[in-house]
Amino acid sequence: MPPEPRPASSFAIELPTALLARVRAGDRAAFEQVYRWFERPVFTLALRICGDRDEAADVLQETMLKVIDRIGDFRGESPFWGWLRQIAVNEALMKLRRGRRHADELPLDDGFEPADDLAPPPPAAADAVLLQRALAALPANTRSVLWLYHAEGYTHEEIAALMQRTASFSKSQLARGTRRLRALLDPETSPQTEAAHA
Known part of the structure; x- marks a missing residue:
């Protein structure tokens, strides 16, 4: 494909x-x-x-x-x-x-392995107000990776260079951030499910 x-x-x-x-x-x-x-x-x-x-x-x-x-x-x-x-x-x-007012990124100790081929956020992300609220709830570096990758089209290597981190950092934050964003935007997600991902 x-x-x-x-x-x-x-x-x-x-x-x-x-x-x-x-x-x-x-x-x-x-x-x-x-x-x-x-x-x-x-x-x-x-x-x-x-x-x-x-x-x-x-x-x-x-x-x-x-x-x-x-x-x-x-x-x-x-x-x-x-x-x-x-x-x-x-x-x-x-x-x-x-x-540096907030935690920079989502934690890496949840046993979650990032996928190489990550789908974009769900269709609800098309609603600008919902998207803004959901993005605001993410840690700053995670939000930055998501936006640079999905909206601006930067590669993981380019994001890593911009943020002075590694490409694996960019990939892991993208995976975790996308998962958290899906939980925030999906009305079917229960509070318990979202808490389990925190």
């Missing part, structure tokens, strides 16, 4: 060459247009990783300030959106590391 295609990132917005040239030249109106195009994906990614709207707003601002400061570093060897997304991910993970 062929592997499922990676999800398209919400950042996958093509930036016209002329608009990019105007941004490089310091055209404020051009940058404001770029800001409007990428505001929602940057904020959403930051919210999913940080779990806090105020922190996500800070990440959005820091990301866009870095884009202004570093626009000269963008060489055009990859899509602009990929370059901007990398800045946003780095800013969100830095904010997460500075916060």
Whole structure:
């Protein structure tokens, strides 16, 4: 069975060459247009990783300030959106590391072995409010792995590099996080079943 295609990132917005040239030249109106195009994906990614709207707003601002400061570093060897997304991910993970208010990840001592071929979260995850609540209930690093893997299409190796961990850490957090997310989103799951997975 062929592997499922990676999800398209919400950042996958093509930036016209002329608009990019105007941004490089310091055209404020051009940058404001770029800001409007990428505001929602940057904020959403930051919210999913940080779990806090105020922190996500800070990440959005820091990301866009870095884009202004570093626009000269963008060489055009990859899509602009990929370059901007990398800045946003780095800013969100830095904010997460500075916060460290919650347990970082789900425990590894429950005897659960991660599957290599993990299914995405259940259909209830399509409900944005339910998904937000369920993600907010997960530990920060677990939530970050889930979002980077399922929504942004990062590989375990890429996540490991971003989080300064191993690929097996990413795989185990994905497996445990997906299982916990399923329990939180599935109305058929009893409280006792969820408690057994805690």
